Amino acid sequence: QSALTQPASVSGSPGQSITISCTGTSSDVGGYNYVSWYQQHPGKAPKLMIYDVSKRPSGVSNRFSGSKSGNTASLTISGLQAEDEADYYCCSYAGSSTLGVFGGGTKLTVL
């Protein structure tokens, strides 16, 4: 099972919006509404930011939103803040035999 495809890096200035894409196949992203997104700061454990494509856990800023179209999911961060600088990973369920697959990760730089 190949990893989901994410851009290696994205950047934006404070206050701007950015979108990170996550492309898979009809066997994972396109086949299930079980896409989640994780934020990881250096030396820290990942943190859940979005689940079930577009749902936000309690405590996560509403500046974070998720969506999906076909085999591509997206994470949008609006009103960029310095603290948003981190690595972001998407994850999708991929069936009972494969379980799931992560994206390769995207490094977000806030300029």
Added chain:
Amino acid sequence: EVQLVQSGAEVKKPGESLKISCKGSGYSFTSYWIGWVRQMPGKGLEWMGIIYPGDSDTRYSPSFQGQVTISADKSISTAYLQWSSLKASDTAMYYCARITGWFDPWGQGTLVTVSS
């Protein structure tokens, strides 16, 4: 508070065995799947496998089948990840996480270093 606390960092030699742990608290440990995730140095996250502590139903990602063993002791709310013969390529940070369709929360991670 739902929490997963992992065992401490390990330094091992190639060929040695190892078992690391992940203790859950603040919720019904037997009612949720626990997953293990590998992160090699400077690399991304990889889904290794999952276990349902209620009945020890265990499933592995194809890449990790036969390479590791996942187990759980529900009497002490603890899941395990073990190797019978470590390789240098097993050097990585290993995370456990509760699964509810997504990974949340995560343990703090256990760094495993395998070096001669």
